[in-house]
Amino acid sequence: MSHAPDLGSSAAPGAGAGQREGLGELFSSVTEDLSTLVRQEIALAKAEATQSGKRAGKGAGLLAGAGVSGHFVLLFLSVAAWWGLGEVIGRGWSALVVAAVWAVVAAVLAVRGRSELRAVRGLPDTTSTLQKVPSALKGHEEENHR
Template sequence: MTSEMPDTAAHAKAETSSLGDLLAEVTRDMSTLMRQEVELAKVELKQSATRAGKGSGMLAGASVAGHFVLLFLSLGLWWALGYVMGLGWSAVVIAVIWGIVAAILATLGRKELNAIKGMPQTAQTLQEIPPTLKPTT
C-alpha cells in the first residue's frame, strides 16, 4: 500500500483548492504585480524627469552666464585687441574664442541629458513576467 504524497506545497494546494479559488488567487497576484510595476514606473519616471530638469537648468544657466560673459568680456577684449591689430580682426578673434566656449558648454549639457537612463528596472521586470506565466514541466 503506497499512499501518494503530493510532491510540493503547490501540488497539495492544487489538489485541495477549487479551480475558482486558484483562478481568483492568480488574478489577485497578477493585479498586485501590475500595481507594483506601475509604481516602479512612476518612481523611475520621476528620477528621469529630475535629471532632465537638472540638465536643462544647467544648459539654461550656462547660456545666460555665457551671454553676460560674452557681452562684457568681449567688449573689453575687443577694445584692447583693437589697439594691437585693428578693431576688425580683434572682433574675429573674440568671436572664435566664444564659439569654442559655446561648443564646450553644449557638449557638457548634452552629456548630462544623455545620462538619463529612462526606466531600466521597469523594463527588466516586465521582461521577466512572460517566462513566469509559462507552465513548467
C-alpha cells in the first residue's frame, strides 16, 4: 500500500470550489440584472400611469363640464317654458335661444371628453417590454421583436 497522495481526488475539490465561486458570481450577476430590470419596469409603469391618469382626468373633467352644461339646458328650458307662457314671444324665445346655446356647449364637451377618454393608451410600453422578459431571461431577447 502506497501512501502517495491521490492527485485526482485533491484536484476535484479545488475545481469544484472554483466552479461554485463562478456560479455564485453568475447567480449574483443575474440577480442584479433582474433587480435592475424590475426597477426599470416599475419606473416605466409609473411614467405611463401618470400620463394615462392625466388624460383620463382631462376626459373626466370635460365630461363633468358636459354634465354641468346639461344641467343648464334643463334650467333654461324650464325658464323658457315659464317665460313663454308669461309673454307672447319676447322673453320665452330668448330663453330658448340661451338653452339651445347651452345644448350645443354640452354636446361639444361630451364629444371632446369621450374622445379624450378613448385616447387613453394605458401602459403599452410596459406591457410590451414585460412580454420580452421571459425570452430575455433565456438569452433570446430578440425573439419577441416583430
